[in-house]
Amino acid sequence: MAGFAAVGRVLAQRNARIFYAGSLICWTGLWMQRVAVEWLTWQLTHSPLWVGIMAFCNLGPAVLMSPLAGAAADRMDRVRLTMSTQMVACVHGAALATLVMTGLIEIHVMAALEVVLGLAQTIAQPARQTLIPGLVGRADLPGAVALNSLTYNLARFSGPALAGPIIAVWGVVPAMLANSASYAFASLTMPLLRLAPGIRRGHKPTASVWREAIEGIRYVVRHAGMAPLLLYAAVLGSTMRAVPETLPPFVAELFGRGAPGLATLASTMGLGALVGGVGIALYGKLQGLCRIAVWSGLAMVLSTGGFVATHSFPFAVGCASVMGCSATLHGISVSTLIQTNAEGPMIGRVLSLWGMITRAGPALGALVFGVSSEFVGLQLPVLVACALCLVACAWAMRRMGGMARVLERSPG
Numbered sequence: 001m002a003g004f005a006a007v008g009r010v011l012a013q014r015n016a017r018i019f020y021a022g023s024l025i026c027w028t029g030l031w032m033q034r035v036a037v038e039w040l041t042w043q044l045t046h047s048p049l050w051v052g053i054m055a056f057c058n059l060g061p062a063v064l065m066s067p068l069a070g071a072a073a074d075r076m077d078r079v080r081l082t083m084s085t086q087m088v089a090c091v092h093g094a095a096l097a098t099l100v101m102t103g104l105i106e107i108h109v110m111a112a113l114e115v116v117l118g119l120a121q122t123i124a125q126p127a128r129q130t131l132i133p134g135l136v137g138r139a140d141l142p143g144a145v146a147l148n149s150l151t152y153n154l155a156r157f158s159g160p161a162l163a164g165p166i167i168a169v170w171g172v173v174p175a176m177l178a179n180s181a182s183y184a185f186a187s188l189t190m191p192l193l194r195l196a197p198g199i200r201r202g203h204k205p206t207a208s209v210w211r212e213a214i215e216g217i218r219y220v221v222r223h224a225g226m227a228p229l230l231l232y233a234a235v236l237g238s239t240m241r242a243v244p245e246t247l248p249p250f251v252a253e254l255f256g257r258g259a260p261g262l263a264t265l266a267s268t269m270g271l272g273a274l275v276g277g278v279g280i281a282l283y284g285k286l287q288g289l290c291r292i293a294v295w296s297g298l299a300m301v302l303s304t305g306g307f308v309a310t311h312s313f314p315f316a317v318g319c320a321s322v323m324g325c326s327a328t329l330h331g332i333s334v335s336t337l338i339q340t341n342a343e344g345p346m347i348g349r350v351l352s353l354w355g356m357i358t359r360a361g362p363a364l365g366a367l368v369f370g371v372s373s374e375f376v377g378l379q380l381p382v383l384v385a386c387a388l389c390l391v392a393c394a395w396a397m398r399r400m401g402g403m404a405r406v407l408e409r410s411p412g
Contacts (some may be wrong), residue, residue: 006143007281015193016135016144023128023151026086029182031159033093034080035266036172037114038248040100044107048249048378052370055112055245058121059363065122070352072210073126074345077201079190082131085124086187092117093180097173102229119361125355129238130348133339134199142286142336149332150277156324157270190327216349226338226350227404228399230357232297233334235358235392240300241327242365243308244269245400249378255313265320272324276350279325280332288406290335296329300391305386308379331358337407360404393399 010016072082096113099105102348129148138146163175220226243250244266253261280292302323310316335354342350365385371379 027155073348160266237361269324276328
């Protein structure tokens with residue numbers, strides 16, 4: 001129970017309780033709206049391509065903005081930066097709901113709004129994550145990282161579970177308004193944090209934002225452990241993680257289900273993710289995380305292949321649970337390893353690259369799958385991607401020992 005003991009020590013601290021309460025509420029609202037946006041896109045277009053385009057509009061800004069966002073988080077007031085981006089998300093949800101209620105919603109307007117939201121979330125990700133080391137001491141950092149992921153995956157389960165029945169009975173508007181209210185709450189609680197000046201604001205600028213962003217990329221590329229680990233994560237992120245971003249076409253065309261079916265699959269993935277988060281919290285050690293990161297990637301590939309290869313909804317639900325669990329094991333392992341090993345002045349930029357992998361990778365994959373599905377269907381592109389990822393898994397297994405020697409040293 002060492003992992004849960006560490007999580008308990010984190011929650012015993014006032015700053016952590018405020019931070020993670022805001023995270024749980026805003027992320028639950030976010031997942032409610034994501035299900036609503038995916039389903040509304042499918043209702044308006046019945047096009048897998050448009051579902052992929054919408055995912056790209058939300059996640060795609062990370063392609064260009066993540067390195068700059070990391071450099072900004074390393075040199076600006078992180079609390080104010082987080083608050084401002086979260087208020088953009090609040091306004092976005094309210095605007096989207098208003099357009100739907102008035103009947104003025106159009107797919108192109110939705111896409112433009114998703115770009116705005118994607119920009120805000122790309123900037124918020126490193127700014128908010130760089131506050132985590134200031135919530136606890138270095139010894140409790142693995143517990144804080146695990147709790148962050150547990151919070152996210154609890155929201156990933158509860159958000160779709162709430163959104164499905166709400167959308168089926170009242171439509172997409174209540175889910176969007178819930179997201180708007182949740183981000184307003186998260187923003188208003190940020191000033192309650194009591195943080196050291198060095199945590200709240202990064203270092204004094206030493207160069208332009210562009211130059212500092214490039215320095216962050218060079219730092220990761222030259223790191224003997226982080227470079228191969230993040231490369232492996234990027235391959236999985238741009239292929240396997242794209243499938244959950246484009247669920248509605250699979251739900252409708254492979255399984256013949258509607259909004260309740262979408263909510264079932266999304267909630268099952270979230271439940272699997274929650275189980276994975278609890279499992280790695282129970283594990284509670286730095287040693288062995290490279291092995292978990294690599295093998296969970298293989299599990300992600302095999303379960304995704306099973307999901308798209310079948311027309312059986314019960315079997316797909318089982319695969320979805322493994323997809324969620326393995327993605328969380330992989331994500332927490334990688335996140336813990338890079339946050340433990342990144343040097344203080346570089347942590348924002350390192351986390352921004354991780355954010356680019358988790359956001360831009362699925363965006364590109366969703367767009368590619370959406371375009372290719374117009375010509376060869378939904379299944380073949382994903383199965384080809386699974387085959388390519390098996391090669392990446394074999395490569396990562398050969399590098400696993402070297403990564404572990406560099407990344408699994410005890411903190412300090």
